[in-house]
Amino acid sequence: MGFNRRQFLGAAALAGAATTGLWPGLNSLAAGKTVREFRLTAKAAKINLGRGPSFLALTYNGQVPGPEIRVKEGEIIRVVLTNQLPDGTTIHWHGLPVPNPMDGVPDLTQKAIAPGRTFVYQFEARPAGTYLYHSHVGYQLDQGLYGPLIVEPRRDGRAFDREFTLMLEDWAMVNGGGPMARRRRPPMGRGMMRGMMRGMMRGGGRGAPLLEPVYDGFAINGRVYPATRTLAVKRGDRVRLRLISPSSSTIYDLRLAGHRLTITHVDGQPIRPIKTDVVRIGMGERYDVEFTADNPGAWLLAAREVGWGEGGLRIEVRYQGVRAKTPTPPSFDSNLLFATYYDLRAARPWTPPSGGGRRFYPQLLSWGMHSPYWMINGRVWPRAETLAAARNDSVRLAYANRSPMAHPMHLHGHFFRLVNPKLDRRFWIKKDTIIVNRMQRLDVEFVADNPGQWFHHCHNLYHMVAGMANSLIVK
Ligand SMILES: [Cu+2]
Numbered sequence: 001m002g003f004n005r006r007q008f009l010g011a012a013a014l015a016g017a018a019t020t021g022l023w024p025g026l027n028s029l030a031a032g033k034t035v036r037e038f039r040l041t042a043k044a045a046k047i048n049l050g051r052g053p054s055f056l057a058l059t060y061n062g063q064v065p066g067p068e069i070r071v072k073e074g075e076i077i078r079v080v081l082t083n084q085l086p087d088g089t090t091i092h093w094h095g096l097p098v099p100n101p102m103d104g105v106p107d108l109t110q111k112a113i114a115p116g117r118t119f120v121y122q123f124e125a126r127p128a129g130t131y132l133y134h135s136h137v138g139y140q141l142d143q144g145l146y147g148p149l150i151v152e153p154r155r156d157g158r159a160f161d162r163e164f165t166l167m168l169e170d171w172a173m174v175n176g177g178g179p180m181a182r183r184r185r186p187p188m189g190r191g192m193m194r195g196m197m198r199g200m201m202r203g204g205g206r207g208a209p210l211l212e213p214v215y216d217g218f219a220i221n222g223r224v225y226p227a228t229r230t231l232a233v234k235r236g237d238r239v240r241l242r243l244i245s246p247s248s249s250t251i252y253d254l255r256l257a258g259h260r261l262t263i264t265h266v267d268g269q270p271i272r273p274i275k276t277d278v279v280r281i282g283m284g285e286r287y288d289v290e291f292t293a294d295n296p297g298a299w300l301l302a303a304r305e306v307g308w309g310e311g312g313l314r315i316e317v318r319y320q321g322v323r324a325k326t327p328t329p330p331s332f333d334s335n336l337l338f339a340t341y342y343d344l345r346a347a348r349p350w351t352p353p354s355g356g357g358r359r360f361y362p363q364l365l366s367w368g369m370h371s372p373y374w375m376i377n378g379r380v381w382p383r384a385e386t387l388a389a390a391r392n393d394s395v396r397l398a399y400a401n402r403s404p405m406a407h408p409m410h411l412h413g414h415f416f417r418l419v420n421p422k423l424d425r426r427f428w429i430k431k432d433t434i435i436v437n438r439m440q441r442l443d444v445e446f447v448a449d450n451p452g453q454w455f456h457h458c459h460n461l462y463h464m465v466a467g468m469a470n471s472l473i474v475k
Contacts, residue, residue: 050227129268
């Protein structure tokens, strides 16, 4: 997304002294640190994804995705957000453990910013990694309010020749975006379940949460193939892709034809590099992958949408000097190497905490058979449980998914570790969003070291709005 970055640096990157005294809890960060200021205006704008109709979406600065925010680890990010929407809005810095008042969850960490008003977010960019920012109000994320957020390490140990940031987007190309789509998709595509969901939709009534739209465009960086920007490589290049999913209700299996990928980071955090043919990426997840350009040609990086099948998300990777007209798509049929969460291990060992209490919270993920609601432990946000932890407690969340869909569960303000009984605890991987497959049991554990009340929810936006959320208080 170099084009976004240039445009943006000219307008906004300033260095200067941080303001002190304005932001509770941030004074200690101000002294002597470089402040990077970015100006974002949330507004409706007509967009075109290069294929299909032009339509009204919600945008930052008139573009989708929003401009790339890229800083160095330890710098202060300062974002001046002006709301030109007819409704309230906020920005959440997905994955970054920011101070609670900066976390951007309406009615939990701040009041939604009213139309016409401006709000300043300011926090230290740490740790390095691939993140995203997005609105946390209603369905605004599915209407276009998101952008990439990259925190570069002070020193990058991994050498590469080219880097591309790819935002993987699901779009309903109607005025107003996702939630305005007429066609909805039931949690299971066919049979009995579909009949039940139809009943639910009729019974839902006004103000009831929506089912996921049937998307008519899968875009990368705001462009639908073949209007996507081809990734140009040279033979011998080491290429890094930062894959980010701001999609609202699509999980992708991605594969690059002609190449094997090496995963180096999950949710921005380094792992021991591991080869894979397929990368599965859920809503809110990020993967940094690399490949060596050792197979000249024109190739497609393409996805299958898990549970839905229909392909659509794709982009071309083309070697310099290659004349082939049509790029070769990947096959998903042969015996493929598929690195799962449980195959991954952290790059560096960590020391599990010894002090602090222990908390254990079962989290049953379920679906209301006769209601349009999605639940954790049978409860619908905001009438949900509050999980409590004292500072530096070790907290375990034990997910049990008793529903017909996968749920990418996301915790704010913290990274958690995936409990992996096959592995020495010191190498458990660090994530902030994790797919819990249907009928799966999966545990995560974290140290509650960031005080405040934090949102915890399914990152399928339609499930979140339909109640699949609760909160964690760290005192
Ligand atoms: Cu869900």
